[in-house]
Amino acid sequence: MTxxxxALGLASAIFATLLYGSCYVPVRWFEAGxxxxxxxxxxxxxxxxxxVVLAVYAWPPVYPLAMLxxxxxxxxxxxxxxxMDGIGMAVGSLLWNTVTCIVGWAVSRFGLFGSLMKVPYDNVMNIIGVVVVCVGGCFFATLKHHPMKVRPAPWQLSEMDNQSLDGKPEERPISTVRRIIATLLTVFVGFLxxxxxxxxxxxxMxxxxxxxxxxxxxxxxxxxxxALLTSTVIFVVYSLYRRNxxxxxxxxxxxxxxxGIMYGxxxxxxxxANQHLDPIVAYPILAKAPGIVCSCWAILLFKEIKGRWDVLQLIAGVIATLVGITLITVSKIKF
Structure with missing residues (x-):
């Protein structure tokens, strides 16, 4: 066993958090359809x-099971x-990360799906930390998302006859049904x-x-x-459905x-981080902490979250998440 x-695991977790929380920022300015x-x-x-990683690790073979x-x-x-179009970048990320946190932690903690069971030094503190992190997720669930203004696709400009072409696209309203569908999809995405x-x-193992x-x-x-093979199949099927x-x-x-480079x-x-902290510690941290970074972008740059109550609710959720992450991290340390 390696x-x-x-220290290396914690440093890796911090860098991963910053990059995960920022990787969708470059595309949020544009119409993504x-x-x-x-x-x-x-x-x-x-x-x-x-x-690049393949070359660094001396060209290891392809593992079909890892492709899953x-x-x-x-x-x-x-x-x-x-x-993100339905409930916002911050709220969507925070919600699917809450589900990811629970699923990833449970798989490692209880040895589900053939995984090796990992028990931290302080089991009680670890469980309390996960519960607190999930409580933080409850604060995010009711946040109101204000859809941001995006730059329209080039061909959409000619269709905006009734709009002023001054570089300020119209803010698009979002229906309740669309919000509900987006919220349900976060559960599925979090499980994946x-x-x-x-x-x-x-x-x-x-x-x-x-x-x-x-x-x-x-x-x-x-x-x-x-990931690339799967996304290619998805895109081909989608293109056929759209009649090319x-x-x-x-x-x-x-x-x-x-x-993609940032996410990779x-x-x-x-x-x-998983290698040096174990998934039972790394998963809860990296499932939730990037959402905090995402929230900072959403408030400061994209203005997706507005109003004193929503901001206070977000701050309460972030504080709960940070407390939970601290408990989970400390549960790994043997005193």
Whole structure:
């Protein structure tokens, strides 16, 4: 088994948090439509990072089971734009991260789906920390999202005959049904994200049983390849459904690739944190902390959350989340 370093794991978790919380910022300025073109390019950007990691780790083989984790990610990622358009980047991220936190923690803590059971030094503190983190998620569920103004796709400009073309697109109202659908999708996406590491947990457990020393980062290229293949299939099926006229905003291309590179780099740090902190500690932290970064962008840059009550509610949720994360982190330390 690879020797663990708490300091390296914590540093990796911090870098992953900052990148995960910021990776959707480049694309939020542009009209993304249904988000499938964006998620396809994002997976390409992630694979670029995967090739670099592949070279660093001396070209390990492709692990088909690790590609399953990429499949879970790609399906969830294909729904993120729909969620963010329905309930906002901050609220959507905070809600699906709450579900991810519970699922990822439970899989590792109780050894579900063939994973190795991981019990922290202070089991009671760990459980209390997870509960507090989930309580923080309850504060986010009722936040009101104010849809941001985005730059329309190039061909949409000619259709805006009744609007002033002064560079200030109209704010789009969101129906209650659309909000409900987006909220339900966060549960599904959270479940998928919470199981991204499950196939790799199983392989590492099998490796340790046979005396091997596989690490999470060894699987990163396979994970990225699985994500790209899945997103390609999704995009092809979508293009056929649209009769070869998919929604493609060319202005999304570079921002989407940048988002993918940021997300891929964050995932490398996430895998490193899992290796050195164990998923039972890393998952709750990295499932919730990026939402705090997302919230900062949503308030300060995109103005998605307004009003004193909503801001106070968000602050209360963030404080609860930070307290929970602290308890989870300390539960890993043996005093």
């Amino acid at each position: 020797e663990q370093s708490f 249904d988000g499938l073109y964006f998620q396809w390019l994002m997976c390409i950007g992630q694979l670029v990072v995967g090739v 984790g990429g499949l879970f990610f790609a399906i969830g990622n294909a729904l993120t734009i729909t969620i 994200y919470g199981n991204m590491m499950t196939p790799m947990n199983f392989m590492i 099998e490796s340790e049983t046979s005396g091997g020393s596989l690490t999470y980062t060894t699987f990163f290229f396979s994970f990225s390849l699985g 006229r998919p929604f493609i905003n060319p202005e999304l291309t570079v921002p989407s690739l940048l988002s 780099t964050a995932t490398v740090f996430f895998f490193t």
